[in-house]
Amino acid sequence: MKVKLQIWDTAGQERFRSVTHAYYRDAHALLLLYDVTNKASFDNIQAWLTEIQEYAQHDVVLMLLGNKVDSAQERVVRREDGEKLAKVSGGTVGGAGRLGGRAAAAAPARLGAAGTSRLQEYGLPFMETSAKTGINVDLAFTAIAKELKQRCTKCPSEPCFRLHDYVKREGRGAACCHP
Numbered sequence: 695m696k697v698k699l700q701i702w703d704t705a706g707q708e709r710f711r712s713v714t715h716a717y718y719r720d721a722h723a724l725l726l727l728y729d730v731t732n733k734a735s736f737d738n739i740q741a742w743l744t745e746i747q748e749y750a751q752h753d754v755v756l757m758l759l760g761n762k763v764d765s766a767q768e769r770v771v772r773r774e775d776g777e778k779l780a781k782v783s784g785g786t787v788g789g790a791g792r793l794g795g796r797a798a799a800a801a802p803a804r805l806g807a808a809g810t811s812r813l814q815e816y817g818l819p820f821m822e823t824s825a826k827t828g829i830n831v832d833l834a835f836t837a838i839a840k841e842l843k844q845r846c847t848k849c850p851s852e853p854c855f856r857l858h859d860y861v862k863r864e865g866r867g868a869a870c871c872h873p
C-alpha cells in the first residue's frame with residue numbers, strides 16, 4: 695500500500711491564523727514545529743494546540759518537533775523542555791477539553807478511545823530535528839505515514855504500529871542535542 699503525502703507549510707505568524715485554519719481543518723496529520731533557538735516559538739505551541747483543539751479533526755495525528763537542533767550555540771529551549779511540553783500536551787488535545795470544539799462534531803472517531811488514552815498516557819510524539827542537516831526529518835514524515843497507513847488498513851494480521859515506540863526507537867541525536 696502506498697501513502698501519498700500532500701504537505702502544506704503554513705505560516706506561523708499570528709496574523710495569518712485565520713488563513714491557516716483552512717489548511718489544517720481537514721488534515722490527517724499535523725507537525726507542530728518550534729525553533730529551539732527561539733523561545734517565543736516554543737511558547738507559541740500552546741496557542742497552536744488550542745487552535746488545533748478547536749479546528750482540527752478530532753483524530754488528527756500530531757507530532758511535536760523542535761527544529762534547528764544543529765544550532766547548538768544558539769539553543770535556548772532544552773530538549774527536556776520539549777519533552778515536557780509533549781508530555782503535558784497529550785492531555786490537552788486528547789482530553790475532555792476537546793468536547794467543546796469542532797472535533798466533537800466530527801465524531802465518530804477513527805482513532806477512538808484507545809488512541810486518545812495513548813495520547814494522554816504518553817503525550818505527543820516528540821523529536822528534535824534539523825532542516826539544515828536533515829536529522830530526524832525523514833523519520834518524522836515516515837512515522838506519520840506509517841501511522842496513517844495503519845489507521846487505514848486495520849488489518850488484524852499486520853503487526854500493530856506504535857508511533858511513540860517508533861519515534862523513540864528510531865530518533866537520532868538524543869545524546870548530542872543537549873545544550
Ligand SMILES: Nc1nc2c(ncn2[C@@H]2O[C@H](COP(=O)(O)OP(=O)(O)OP(=O)(O)O)[C@@H](O)[C@H]2O)c(=O)[nH]1
Pocket residue numbers: 703704705706707761762763764765823824825826827
Ligand atoms: N540552522 C538552521 N536554520 C534553519 C533550519 N530550518 C530553517 N532554518 C532557517 O530559518 C529561517 C526561517 O525558516 P523558515 O522555513 O522560513 O521558517 P518558518 O517557520 O516556515 O517561517 P514562517 O513561514 O514565517 O512561519 C531560514 O533562514 C531558514 O534557512 C534548521 O534546521 N537549522
